[in-house]
Amino acid sequence: MQSMTTTRATPFAVSLDEVSQSYGEVTALDRVSWGFRKGSFTAIMGPSGSGKSTFLHCASGLDRPSGGTVRLGDLDMGKLRETELTRLRRERIGFVFQGYNLMPSMDVEHNITLPLSLGGRQADRRWLDEVVHRVGMADHLDRLPALLSGGQQQRVAVARALVTRPEIVFADEPTAALDPRSAEHVLKLLRDAVDEMGQTVVLVTHDPMAAAWADSVVFLSGGRVVDELTAPSAAAVLARWATL
Numbered sequence: 001m002q003s004m005t006t007t008r009a010t011p012f013a014v015s016l017d018e019v020s021q022s023y024g025e026v027t028a029l030d031r032v033s034w035g036f037r038k039g040s041f042t043a044i045m046g047p048s049g050s051g052k053s054t055f056l057h058c059a060s061g062l063d064r065p066s067g068g069t070v071r072l073g074d075l076d077m078g079k080l081r082e083t084e085l086t087r088l089r090r091e092r093i094g095f096v097f098q099g100y101n102l103m104p105s106m107d108v109e110h111n112i113t114l115p116l117s118l119g120g121r122q123a124d125r126r127w128l129d130e131v132v133h134r135v136g137m138a139d140h141l142d143r144l145p146a147l148l149s150g151g152q153q154q155r156v157a158v159a160r161a162l163v164t165r166p167e168i169v170f171a172d173e174p175t176a177a178l179d180p181r182s183a184e185h186v187l188k189l190l191r192d193a194v195d196e197m198g199q200t201v202v203l204v205t206h207d208p209m210a211a212a213w214a215d216s217v218v219f220l221s222g223g224r225v226v227d228e229l230t231a232p233s234a235a236a237v238l239a240r241w242a243t244l
Ligand SMILES: Nc1ncnc2c1ncn2[C@@H]1O[C@H](COP(=O)(O)OP(=O)(O)OP(=O)(O)O)[C@@H](O)[C@H]1O
Pocket: 023, 026, 027, 028, 046, 047, 048, 049, 050, 051, 052, 053, 054, 055
């Protein structure tokens, strides 16, 4: 029998409780409460200015909200000092951005291991090999980013996001600058990370086709969560989008 003192672990990788963010007169996020279940793939959609970037920045510890609580697992991120938050972002959260954000002077391998080396840590060789193979960059480890296509650069960025085995990966419009085939490759990598590695992924996108790779789509409007669509098809996402 379970002891009465056993506390059950939260089912959420990240949870937001009544989170608000204001910029002067503008309320970009308005008392949003949401939880990202461990091992789930969630897309966030909404019209321009609905608060998607603000949501992602608050949920990932890039910004501190003006109100409410954001937790990574059970940890209240608002209680951390800046240096602790920086370390937590580097070691326990993965990021993929639209513009790849690779270091131009570093080769592929060093870009991938950057979150580890910044923290003075060595890569676990077997895990690094696995991640590198998954993203299909094993033959390009000594290349500089400038010699890679956009799709390849984004796959390096995905490997960099996975190399620390983070508790959650936030991807902000990761396919917006890619051709459809490269975009599909990147989305499949994120999907596989969820299905095969138990990774938790949050994807901000404008693209219904991209959102259809997720387990559910969260719709924002006016800084609030207004709907959720589970097992989304691109057509269903588009139909819901049209009514926002
Ligand atoms: N740093 C800031 N200073 C002032 N206002 C801001 C700032 N960041 C966002 N806003 C405002 O907050 C609201 C939400 O912006 P946000 O960028 O989160 O929306 P979004 O849904 O990501 O938009 P888009 O799809 O165009 O990127 C908008 O009204 C925006 O103008």
